[in-house]
Amino acid sequence: KAGVTQTPRYLIKTRGQQVTLSCSPISGHRSVSWYQQTPGQGLQFLFEYFSETQRNKGNFPGRFSGRQFSNSRSEMNVSTLELGDSALYLCASSGVTGDTEAFFGQGTRLTVV
Amino acid sequence: QQQVKQSPQSLIVQKGGISIINCAYENTAFDYFPWYQQFPGKGPALLIAIRPDVSEKKEGRFTISFNKSAKQFSLHIMDSQPGDSATYFCAANSGGYNKLIFGAGTRLAVHP
Numbered sequence: 671k672a673g674v675t676q677t678p679r680y681l682i683k684t685r686g687q688q689v690t691l692s693c694s695p696i697s698g699h700r701s702v703s704w705y706q707q708t709p710g711q712g713l714q715f716l717f718e719y720f721s722e723t724q725r726n727k728g729n730f731p732g733r734f735s736g737r738q739f740s741n742s743r744s745e746m747n748v749s750t751l752e753l754g755d756s757a758l759y760l761c762a763s764s765g766v767t768g769d770t771e772a773f774f775g776q777g778t779r780l781t782v783v
Numbered sequence: 784q785q786q787v788k789q790s791p792q793s794l795i796v797q798k799g800g801i802s803i804i805n806c807a808y809e810n811t812a813f814d815y816f817p818w819y820q821q822f823p824g825k826g827p828a829l830l831i832a833i834r835p836d837v838s839e840k841k842e843g844r845f846t847i848s849f850n851k852s853a854k855q856f857s858l859h860i861m862d863s864q865p866g867d868s869a870t871y872f873c874a875a876n877s878g879g880y881n882k883l884i885f886g887a888g889t890r891l892a893v894h895p
Contacts, residue, residue: 764881774826
């Protein structure tokens, strides 16, 4: 069974630009969550999508947004990038109802210069 | 109230020893407590998880101990090996959602 796939693995962007990250969950999983990991703040929850609807949202500014498609694949968008957005962005998929174990992808390393 | 506090921040253990990492939480609505292991350059990997209706769960060398009244849970790694050297995160969840609240992490180094 294929795991969670995140693309791209690495990104370098300039301040003010926008970026889109992609996540393909484990087949059959309908819940996809996104997390930001930084050395200073650790692992922080961004948002969760379930059946194409945002079900939960963390404490991040509106520049961070996401969506989920009918095949459960999800994208995360960050607009007007700031230096502080440099982080490892992780996607986690969970089962049919979302209340089972969450499995993480390898992440996308975003560097903002 | 949403925080999960994890300690220690770093831990050095000799090969064959026991590694113990502790976590505490405040939100009594939390009903699922997983532990994740993360190696450099990789995403967190689910190690073991527990729900509050049991006080202990063991899988191989890894054991979770759960104290509901104290709102604490811990990870014990028996017979620690150099290959266990990684960062370990405790987490908590509630309401059946894929929304984990993570501890700050513990960097474990197992010396041969």
